[in-house]
Amino acid sequence: MTLLTFRFAPSPNGDLHLGHAYSALLNRQLANDVGARLLLRIEDIDSTRCTPEFEAGIYRDLEWLGVRWEEAVRRQSEHFAEYQVALDRLIAEELVYPAFMSRGDIRAFISERERRGRDWPRDPDGAPLYPAIDKALSRAQRKARIAEGVPFAWRLDSAAALSRLDRDLVWTEFEDTGLSATRHVQARPQDWGDIVLARRDIPTSYHLSVVLDDALQGITHVVRGMDLFHATAVQRLLQQLLGLPQPAYFHHGLILGPDGRKLSKSLKDTGLAALRSAGATPEDIRRMVGL
Template sequence: MTVPVFRFAPSPNGPLHLGHALSALLNADMAAESGGRMLVRIEDVDVTRARPEYERAILDDLDWLGIGYETPVRRQSEHADDYAAALDRLAALGLVYRSFMSRTEIAAAIAAEEARNGRPWPRDPDGAPLYPAADRDRPVDEAQALAAAGRPSALRLDMEKAVRLAGPLSWREFGDGLGGPGETVAADAAAWGDVVLAGKFAPAAYHLAVVVDDALQGVTDVVRGRDLYFSTAVHRLLQTLLGLPAPRYHHHRLIVGADGRKLSKSRGSEGLAALRAADATAADVRRMVGLAVRH
C-alpha cells in the first residue's frame, strides 16, 4: 500500500499569515490521520523575491505551530536542472515558444484589438488577459535573433497545441478532508491561455515547477487553498504532457480579512510571528482558523 505524502510549499517572499497556517495545519493533520509523510518545500525559484530571512521565519513558524516535517526541505533554487529537463521535453513536443511582449505592449495590443472588434479581450480565471498570439506565430529564426540581441523574454506554452495533444483531462477533488469518494472535475486548461513556463529571473514558473516537484517528491495529496482550484487544470495538462502521476487534490476554504478578501503577503496581512509576539499560542491559531485543538 502506498504511503500518502503531503507537502506544504510556501514562497519565502514574506511572513506566513493565518491562511498559510490553515494550509500547513491541514496538511499535517491529514498526514497524521492517514499515517503519511509530511514534507515542506521552499518555493524560492523566483530569486528576485525570495529572501533567506523569510525562509528562516517560515520554518520557525512551523516549529511553533508544532508541525513536524521531514528534512532536509527541498528548495526549488537548488533544482534548476530538473526544470530544464522538463522544459526540454515540452520543447521537443513543439509546445514551447519565446515571448517578448512587455506588460505595456500587451495592454496596448489588447486595447487596439478591443477597439477594432468591439468585444472584450478574453481573460483567465484569475482575471488576467490572455497573452496575444503575436509571439506564438513569430518565425523561430526571428525569435532566436531577438533573444540573441538581448531582448528580454519568457518561455510560454502553446496552449492550443498542448490541449490538442493531451486530449480531455480531469482531476479528482476531495475538498479539505480525507474521506469520501471525491468528485471528478473537468480540467479546462485552455481557459488560461499560453501560460509562462520560465522567465528571465526564474528557471521555471510556478505551474511547471510545482508539477515537477510534486512528482519528484512522490506527493500523493496536494492540499492547498481554493484560490488555486482552477490552476489545477494547467497542472493536469503539464502532468499529462510530461508523463507525471496525478495526485489527489484537496482545495480548502480561504481565510479572509475584515474586508472579505483573502489574506495576502502583498497587502501586509498580519503574520504569525506578530501573533506569537502578542503571546498567542499554537492552540489559539488552530481556533482562529477553525480547526479543533489537538491534545
C-alpha cells in the same frame, strides 16, 4: 502499496499569516489521521522577493505551531537543472515558444482591440489572455531576436499542447475527512491561454516546478487553498505532457480578512510572528482558523 505523502509548500517572500497556518495545520492533521508523510517544500524560485530571513521565519512559525515535517526540506532554487531538463523537452517537442511582448506591449495591444469594441478574453483570475502573436514568427525570426538579446519568456502553446491529448483532462477532488474521492473535476487549461512556463534567466515557473516537485517527491495528496482550484487545470495538462503521475487534490476554503478578501503577504496582513509577539498561543491560532 503507495506511501501516502502530503506537502506544505510556502514561498519565503513574506511572513506566514493565518491562511498559511490553516493550510499547514490541516495538512499535518490529515497526514496524522492516515499515517502519511508530511514534507516541507520551500518555493523560492523568485529570487527578487524570496529571502533567507523569510525562510527562517517559516521554520520558526511552523515549529511554534507544532507542525512537524519529514526532512530534508526541498528548496526549489537548488533544482533549476531539473526544471531545465523538462523545459528543454517541451521546447524540443515545440510545445512552448519564445514570447517577446512586454507587459506594456500586451496592455497596448489589448487596449487597442477593446477601443475598437472587442471584448478581450480573460483567464479565471481575471487577467487578459496573452495575445500570442509571437507564434506567427518563423523559427529564424525567433532565433534572431533571441540572439539580439530581446527579453522573452517561454510560453506554453496551449493549442499545440491540447492537440496532444487523447482524452479529456480531469482531476480527482477529495473530501478533507477520510480522504475519500468525491468527484472528478473537468480540467479546462484552455481557459488560461498561453501561460508563462519559464523566463529567459529562470528555467521554470510556479506551474512547471510544482508538477515536477510533486512527482519527484512522490506527493499523493495536495491540500491547498481554493485560490488555486482553477490553476489545477494547467498543472494537469503539464502532468499529462510530461508523463507525470497525478496526485489527488483538496482545495480548502480561505481565511479572509475583515474586509472579506483573502489574506496576502504583499498587503502585509498580520503575520504569525506578530501574533506570537502580541501574546497569541498555538491554541489561539487553531481556534482562529477553525481547527
